[in-house]
Amino acid sequence: MKTESKLTLGGVEFESRLLMGTGKFASSETMTRAIEAAGAQLVTVALRRFNPGQPSDDLLGPLRNLKITLAPNTSGARNADEAVRAAMLCRELSGSRFVKVEIHPNPHHLMPDPIETYAASKTLVKEGFIVLPYMPADPVLAKRLEDVGCAAVMPLGSAIGTGHGLATAEMLRLIIEGSSVPVIVDAGLRAPSEAAAAMEMGCGAVLVNSAIAAARDPVAMAAAFAAAVKAGYAARGAGLMSRSAEAVATSPLTSFLT
Amino acid sequence: MNITVNGSQHVHQGNGSLAELLKELNARPDLVAIVVNGRMVLKSERVSVRLRDGDQVEILTFIGGG
Numbered sequence: 170m171k172t173e174s175k176l177t178l179g180g181v182e183f184e185s186r187l188l189m190g191t192g193k194f195a196s197s198e199t200m201t202r203a204i205e206a207a208g209a210q211l212v213t214v215a216l217r218r219f220n221p222g223q224p225s226d227d228l229l230g231p232l233r234n235l236k237i238t239l240a241p242n243t244s245g246a247r248n249a250d251e252a253v254r255a256a257m258l259c260r261e262l263s264g265s266r267f268v269k270v271e272i273h274p275n276p277h278h279l280m281p282d283p284i285e286t287y288a289a290s291k292t293l294v295k296e297g298f299i300v301l302p303y304m305p306a307d308p309v310l311a312k313r314l315e316d317v318g319c320a321a322v323m324p325l326g327s328a329i330g331t332g333h334g335l336a337t338a339e340m341l342r343l344i345i346e347g348s349s350v351p352v353i354v355d356a357g358l359r360a361p362s363e364a365a366a367a368m369e370m371g372c373g374a375v376l377v378n379s380a381i382a383a384a385r386d387p388v389a390m391a392a393a394f395a396a397a398v399k400a401g402y403a404a405r406g407a408g409l410m411s412r413s414a415e416a417v418a419t420s421p422l423t424s425f426l427t
Numbered sequence: 428m429n430i431t432v433n434g435s436q437h438v439h440q441g442n443g444s445l446a447e448l449l450k451e452l453n454a455r456p457d458l459v460a461i462v463v464n465g466r467m468v469l470k471s472e473r474v475s476v477r478l479r480d481g482d483q484v485e486i487l488t489f490i491g492g493g
Contacts, residue, residue, distance in 0.1 A: 190491075191491035192492045213493055214491065215492020216488075216490075216492075217489075219459050219487060221453060227458055228488075228489045228490055239489075242492050244493075254467075258460040259489075261467060261469060261470065262487070262488070262489060379493065
């Protein structure tokens, strides 16, 4: 188990173990305030066609004023070739070596395609990217992605945007046990308590988007997630007590009234 | 000249430079990546590109995403 105070991804250190996505925010002002409240230092963005009808729709501008590193994703790519092309464009545009490989061809469940994700990750590592693959919660695939040089593995807690929390908890435990790179739970979280639980299990970080962006007060929720991630990480370092099948008294049971 | 930009027909009035095309589309040069006929144009190569009639241009930018 790793208990370093900093999160290290591809040789780059981050104080914050809360990664944040920038989708679904009502305004870029709410988004930037939420990123600040979260203390997030690694932030995901998506690549899309420029829309001449909305030339002022500028995301990069507000983000450049924050002290963050961008991890563009390859969402929209249906296979490894498209993901690699998207990653190259992202690097050209962001100047960041980080890429979140995200290949989910089926819009109904948005489950990542393990075969294409593996192929794209392998190529992108060779191309010099710091690769963060969004992946099914599969310990065998996690090992394979680590072996080809991914800087972390990012298994889903549950399907993107569902808020079903750590539905994959047992698989996550196996992935954490077997991984030498940070395990980052990506997708499905709804409540800060789930982020804390992921950190207590030994995750290196969590990536949160919908749970913050779709909260009634995104800025307050971002701060709540930041506190939960810190608490969960500290608890992991402190070592949780072992479970017992029977009650174990915390007060003396000797009788003193008779 | 007639070119295709992001899948739509576009009549380019300028001299075929990418700088003029971006100006025409109100796109800030530092906020977009450009692909011409399937090939990514690096920022350093932009000045040397001259568009020709029938070219397929893709202009990409970042939006919010998880």
